[in-house]
Amino acid sequence: MSRDAGSDTLDRDFPDAAARLRATLAAVASATTAPDRSDELEAALSGETPGGLVRPGSRRRAPGRRRLLAVAAAVVVVALVAAVLVAQSREDAGPPAVSTEADIGTGWYLPPAGWRVTSVDTDFLDVGEAGACPCTTWLAARPGSDRPPTLVVSEAGEPAEPDTTGRAIDVGGREGRFATPFFRNRVVTAAAAGRQVSVSGRKVGQDDLVAVADALLDQREAGRDLDMAQVPLPDGFVATAPVVTPAWLSEHLVAVTATENGTGRRLVYQVVPAGWLRGDLLVARSIRVGDGVATGLVDGAAGSPQTLYTAGRRVDIAVGDSPFGEPTSTFSDAELRRFAAGLHEVTTDDWRAALAGAPGGVDRDVRRAATLTSPPLVVRHPVDRR
Amino acid sequence: MVADEDERRERLIALYRDERVGLVRLAHLMTGSPALAEDIVQEAFLRLHPVLDTVEKPGAYLRTTVVNLCRSHHRREGVARRWLERQPAPGADLPPELDETWRALRALPEAQRHALVLRFYLDLRIADIAALLGKPTGTVKSTLHRGLAALTREVTS
Numbered sequence: 043m044s045r046d047a048g049s050d051t052l053d054r055d056f057p058d059a060a061a062r063l064r065a066t067l068a069a070v071a072s073a074t075t076a077p078d079r080s081d082e083l084e085a086a087l088s089g090e091t092p093g094g095l096v097r098p099g100s101r102r103r104a105p106g107r108r109r110l111l112a113v114a115a116a117v118v119v120v121a122l123v124a125a126v127l128v129a130q131s132r133e134d135a136g137p138p139a140v141s142t143e144a145d146i147g148t149g150w151y152l153p154p155a156g157w158r159v160t161s162v163d164t165d166f167l168d169v170g171e172a173g174a175c176p177c178t179t180w181l182a183a184r185p186g187s188d189r190p191p192t193l194v195v196s197e198a199g200e201p202a203e204p205d206t207t208g209r210a211i212d213v214g215g216r217e218g219r220f221a222t223p224f225f226r227n228r229v230v231t232a233a234a235a236g237r238q239v240s241v242s243g244r245k246v247g248q249d250d251l252v253a254v255a256d257a258l259l260d261q262r263e264a265g266r267d268l269d270m271a272q273v274p275l276p277d278g279f280v281a282t283a284p285v286v287t288p289a290w291l292s293e294h295l296v297a298v299t300a301t302e303n304g305t306g307r308r309l310v311y312q313v314v315p316a317g318w319l320r321g322d323l324l325v326a327r328s329i330r331v332g333d334g335v336a337t338g339l340v341d342g343a344a345g346s347p348q349t350l351y352t353a354g355r356r357v358d359i360a361v362g363d364s365p366f367g368e369p370t371s372t373f374s375d376a377e378l379r380r381f382a383a384g385l386h387e388v389t390t391d392d393w394r395a396a397l398a399g400a401p402g403g404v405d406r407d408v409r410r411a412a413t414l415t416s417p418p419l420v421v422r423h424p425v426d427r428r
Numbered sequence: 429m430v431a432d433e434d435e436r437r438e439r440l441i442a443l444y445r446d447e448r449v450g451l452v453r454l455a456h457l458m459t460g461s462p463a464l465a466e467d468i469v470q471e472a473f474l475r476l477h478p479v480l481d482t483v484e485k486p487g488a489y490l491r492t493t494v495v496n497l498c499r500s501h502h503r504r505e506g507v508a509r510r511w512l513e514r515q516p517a518p519g520a521d522l523p524p525e526l527d528e529t530w531r532a533l534r535a536l537p538e539a540q541r542h543a544l545v546l547r548f549y550l551d552l553r554i555a556d557i558a559a560l561l562g563k564p565t566g567t568v569k570s571t572l573h574r575g576l577a578a579l580t581r582e583v584t585s
Contacts, residue, residue: 051569052547056576060548063579066529067457067549069522074462076452076469080441083473087437165499165539166562202478364537406564 086206149357149414150393151313153300154384160308161299161402164419165365166292167318174198175287179317180270181336181353182281187328191245191276194320197258197268198240200233211248214256220248227324234259244324250276283334283355285317293318294419296408297365307371309381310364315415319351319358326351337382339375347371350378357414359385436480443486444473451494457545458498460534468497495560499542525583532582540575543568 053060153159177198184191208221211230218232230251231240239258241251257273270281295314301307312319323329326338327348336353347370349362361382364370373381388396390412397404411419448469455465472493476486483489522530533541546557554572558565 052572052576055573056580059576059580059583062525062529062583063533063544063548063576066522066526066533067545069526070457070530071453071549073522074453074456074465076449076466078445078448079466079470080444083444083470084437084441086470086474087440087477163539163567164563166496203474403567403570405567 087203146387146389147356147413148387148390148393149313149315150388150390151298151311151357151359151385152388152393152396153298153309153311154381154386156303157300157309157381157384158303159298159396159400160301161400162397162404162408163297163299164294164405164408165297166294167314174201175290177287178268179285179287179320180281180283181320181323181331182270182275182279183323183329183331183336183338184276184278185280185329185331189244189325189327190329191279192243192324192326192329193246193251193254193275193279194242194324195254195258195270196240197262198238200236200238205231205233205238211252213252214259216256216259218252218255220251230255232256232259235263237262242321242324246276280331282331282336282353285320285355287315287317291315292421293415294407295365296405296414296419299364299402307373308369309362309373310370311362311382311385312360312365313414314358314360315420316354316356316358319360320353322349322351322360323353339378347373348375348378350375350382352382361385436477440473440477440480443476443490447487447490451490454491454545454549455494455498457549458495458542460541468494471497492560495542495546499538499561528583529579532579535582536575536578540571540578543571544575544579547572 180195182193205219208219211218211220213232216232216234218230221229227242227244228248228251229242231238232255239255241254243251253274258268261268293315295312297310297312299308299310322340323336323338326340329336329338334355338351340349340351347362349360352359362378407418451469452465455468456462459465472490475493476490543557546552554565554568558568
């Protein structure tokens with residue numbers, strides 16, 4: 043392909059860097075090996091288990107033995123609960139930091155007093171698979187600190203290609219899959235009546251994951267509305283309100299860079315249609331759940347800031363980290379929570395007025411969209427227009 | 429029906445053998461992780477399989493899918509995977525000056541790294557990069573400029 047004017051400018055402005063970058067990319071590419079994994083591809087197409095995803099030593103206990111253990115454990119748990127509740131009370135106190143349930147419903151949030159919007163960018167979110175939605179997502183957790191047990195549950199259309207990750211297990215008489223994709227998280231998936239339930243958990247046993255999947259599939263098979271209140275969640279778990287995605291949508295996150303007056307400190311907050319950030323709470327250091335909304339603090343990697351996530355009913359919000367890796371200032375937990383508490387939803391007119399004064403770049407689609415969930419930021423996929 | 433499916437799989441595997449290497453290289457450059465690159469390419473072929481009969485240019489479809497998966501994998505897999513990727517990873521056996529550039533590239537913000545790879549490895553025009561990434565051409569230009577400026581700072585400091 044031929045180069046265009048913009049690229050010629052790049053080569054002119056950065057001749058050494060451009061030449062060295064081309065040489066580097068060519069050298070790394072040449073040195074990249076790409077082993078032939080067509081056998082795995084064929085196995086996946088045939089629905090066979092690829093193996094290798096199951097954590098060594100993970101075994102499912104028989105239900106009878108599990109009940110006995112539960113009785114014995116209950117004695118210990120009762121003795122510990124009071125002390126744990128006292129320890130957690132400070133972390134659990136108060137509602138989640140960000141209100142995402144205002145009546146305005148635009149999904150446009152401005153920073154608190156003392157801050158100004160300096161730029162706005164967007165990134166697209168993976169559209170997933172045709173027919174997956176309408177779909178529903180919940181988060182449930184035992185609120186507290188020290189990386190509390192957490193579940194993310196989703197119910198969606200059964201994928202065209204069968205799930206072949208992990209190993210086969212029984213989910214209430216149905217064939218399901220169990221896998222441990224990363225860290226200590228475990229995932230159970232199973233399908234019935236053309237719908238698939240996926241339950242991802244941290245510090246939650248396989249039997250408990252199976253019980254949640256089984257209960258939701260029972261509800262679906264009985265033709266009932268899905269009701270998390272009727273699902274046997276592990277003790278102490280509190281569920282958020284469900285997030286329902288009506289159709290196969292292409293959606294975007296909106297990342298707002300805000301600058302503090304006086305200090306010049308920079309912070310990025312991402313606002314996305316609800317449901318997208320729940321998986322990130324599976325690695326949260328602490329979680330609060332209240333009024334159907336969950337908030338959790340997630341540690342950054344070495345040298346990068348922590349982030350405060352809010353999983354709401356209409357939008358999810360992450361405060362602190364930049365999805366584009368741009369450097370931001372470091373903030374304490376309390377500062378993040380104060381900032382998040384000051385985020386407030388505004389009308390389209392007020393949002394556009396704030397963008398007009400932003401000295402940095404503002405994504406064109408953000409200027410055009412009436413709300414976070416309006417075109418061109420959200421597009422219903424053509425295949426689902428029927 | 430079965431014959432159709434067999435035929436489709438044969439076509440897919442043949443395509444895999446033809447296109448695999450180039451796609452894994454692209455995904456490696458975009459993500460900085462050779463292992464993740466292989467997984468992304470496998471996933472791209474799995475996504476192509478059900479629509480193979482209806483896709484006019486499978487090669488272009490695969491490349492777009494790989495680029496999209498490279499961009500979205502961190503959000504789908506969550507912060508745990510992102511954290512893993514940020515840990516030091518062995519690079520290719522490169523001359524020192526290229527190794528320095530490769531390390532600097534891997535440390536760039538994701539949007540800048542992706543735009544630079546598409547421009548300087550695939551040699552795509554800015555309009556094509558904008559279309560592929562779903563961003564305005566102005567944003568792509570400024571992203572490329574910021575990326576090259578950052579690389580220049582890193583390798584000359």
